[in-house]
Amino acid sequence: MNGTTATDGLTMPALSGEAQALITPEVQEFLVTLVRTFRPRLNELLAAREQRQAQIDNGTLPDFDPATQTIRDGDWSVTPLPKDLQKRRLEITGPVDRKMVINALNANVDCYMADFEDSQSPTWDGLLQGQLNLYDANRLNIDYTDPSSGKYYELKQKHVLxxxxxxxxxxxxxxxxxxxxxxxGALFDFALYFALNHQQRNERGTGTYFYLPKLEHGTEAAWWGDVFTFSEDYFAQPRSSIRATVLIETLPAVFQMHEILHAMRHHIAALNCGRWDYIFSYIKTLKNHADRVLPDRQVVTMNQPFLNAYSRLLVRTCHQRGALAMGGMAAFIPSKDAAENEKILAKVRADKQLEKDNGHDGTWIAHPGLAETVRSIFVDGLDGENQLHVTRSDDAEIRAEHLLEPSSGERTEAGMRTNIRVALQYIAAWICGKGCVPIYGLMEDAATAEISRTSIWQWIRHEQSLDNGETVTRALFLQYLEEEAQVVQEEVGLERWQTEKFEAAQQLLAQITTADELVDFLTLPGYALLD
Structure with missing residues (x-):
């Protein structure tokens, strides 16, 4: 740990240049105060996660909590949404590198989710530069010249939220x-972004808006609600000027949606179907349950009953309480081949039509090239700014067994080999500082890499058979990994293989996929490899 700051109790690398000018002693003091106030309780919440997971590992299936039935049955609503959070029909997501920020703000969308999480490899320089980029973006004063091509990027429109x-x-x-x-990390990201931008956003007549990932329980939402209240008071900001969209991307959270909305009712804006992380969480949460093993990743779509039930329940819950219900990610990348691109766009249309029909108020894309296709469904095809009027109150009750229903589909050699290549290439990119990577026509982030490697771990654990008659074992995985590593090396070339940490990625993938106990997040051991 090199360098210290002027703030008592805070140690971090020495700051210089723009970072030093922005991350002032006052910002640092806010960060320290937040950490001292809220870190002890967060540690307790993370310990409670482990206790709940241990019960599931020992045979208990997730379910709705009888202790909070009064919240689910109560007549209450969230604080009404501000005007600029009522129209979120199309959102683009991506990391916080400067070119991506400009391209996203120039896209034909309603909102841009600037991501310090699954799309961002959390290198120190990358995190600081991301905060500087968003500081400039909030002031509508951001441009960039690509050093490799000389191409100049500048902000062309100013309406994207x-x-x-x-x-x-x-x-x-x-x-x-x-x-x-x-x-x-969550407090670091929040403290800097809020301290640096709340005043500017307030002067422009808007609030400071966040996405919160991977919550599992209403008590965790209550923790965030208290962080927001404390921060508003610290900077003398109006109550509810901070608003959050919570991603329902863990299996435990789908049983806690009313509780999450209630705990954050003064600061909530929406819930979001974080489908890829949700699939990963389904595997991770039910890892010991042999009857819940998922098939190939490619067939686990929103048409699978457990995922469709999750989407419909989220819409019903949000609209009952006055919050928006955001749809999931279209991870496809447009193809330059016209015939192939039409196939891609047809898949995107079908996926987004299902979300619209379920009642979602908006949806996500990862590439601006999909914006026009999705706008035809979620903008031109939407009657109004949102679908809060779609209550789904006449639906049959969605019970725990619907949310846990096993998925149909094969486990194939081709699917396993694809998982290996995707996970290997993503991990290599991540430990080189890239958190969002195009691979085989999809924009892959940490969530999809997590599905790839945890699926194989679960297949090994429960001795699943592939379509070629082979039983998935550690030895078979290591054989396939060696073979697919050669394929990837041929695809990327020897120079890239040697310079972009593919060997370290291969070692990490082998380690976490053959471990006796499932590693919760690949980003935790991967973080040790980052600068």
Whole structure:
């Protein structure tokens, strides 16, 4: 740990240049105060996660909590949404590198989710530069010249609503210590973004808006609600000027949606179907349950009953309480081949039509090239700014067994080999500082890499058979990994293979996929490999 700051109790690398000018002693003091106030309780919440997971590992299936039935049955609503959060029909997501920020703000969308989490490899320089980029973006004063091509990027339009996603509660920020202990990454991301931008946003007549990932329980939402209230008071901001969209991307959270909305009712704006992380969480949460093993990733679509039930329940819950219900990610990348591109767009249309029909108020894309296709459904095809009028109150009750229903589909050699290549290439990119990577026509982030490697771990654990008659074992995985590593090396070339940490990625993938116990997040051991 090199360098200290002027703030008592805070240790972090020495700042210079723009970072030094922005991350002032006052900003640092706010960060320290937040950490001292809220870190102890966060540690208790993370311990409670482990206790709940241990019960599931020992045979208990997730379910709705009888202790909070009065919240689910109560007649209450969230604080009414501000005007600029009522129209979120199309959102684009991506990391916080400067070119991406400009391209996203120039896209033909309603909102841009600037991501410090699954799309962002949390290198120290990358995190600081991301905060500087969003500082400039909030002031509509951002441009960039690509050093490799000389191409100039500048902000062309100013109506896209900027929302920042912070890291999950489980992720540390190893570069920063408060009172000698590593701080939560989520508090680092939140504290800097809020301290640097709330005044500017308030002057423009808007609030400071966030996405919160990977919550599992209403008590965790209550923690965030208290962080927001404390921060508003600290800077003398109006109550509810901070608004959050919570991603329902863990299996435990789908049973806690009313509780999450209630706990954050003064600061909530929406819930979002974070489908890829939700699939990953389904695997991780039910890892010991042999009757819940998923098939190939490619067939686990929103048409699977457990995912469609999750989407419909989220819409019904949100609209009952006056919050928006955001749809999931279209991860496809447009193809330059016209015939192939039409196939891609047809898949995107079908996926987004299903979400619209379920009653979602908006949806996500990862590439601006999909904007026009999705707008035809979620803008031109929408009657009004949202679908809050779609209550789904006449639906049959969605029970726990619907949300846990096993998925049909094969487990194939081709699917397993694809999972290996995707996970290998993503991990290599991540430990080189890239958190969002195009691979085989999809924009892959940490969530999809997590599905790839946890699926194989679960297949090994429960000795699943592939379509070629082979039983999935550690030895078979390691054989396939060696073979697919050669394929990837041929695809990327020897120079890239040697310079972009593919060997380290291969070692990490082998380690976490053959471990006796499932590693909760690949980003935790991967973080040790980052600068």
């Amino acid at each position: 900027l929302i920042a996603r912070v890291r999950g509660l489980h992720l540390p920020e190893k570069h920063v210590l408060v009172d000698g202990e590593v701080i939560p």
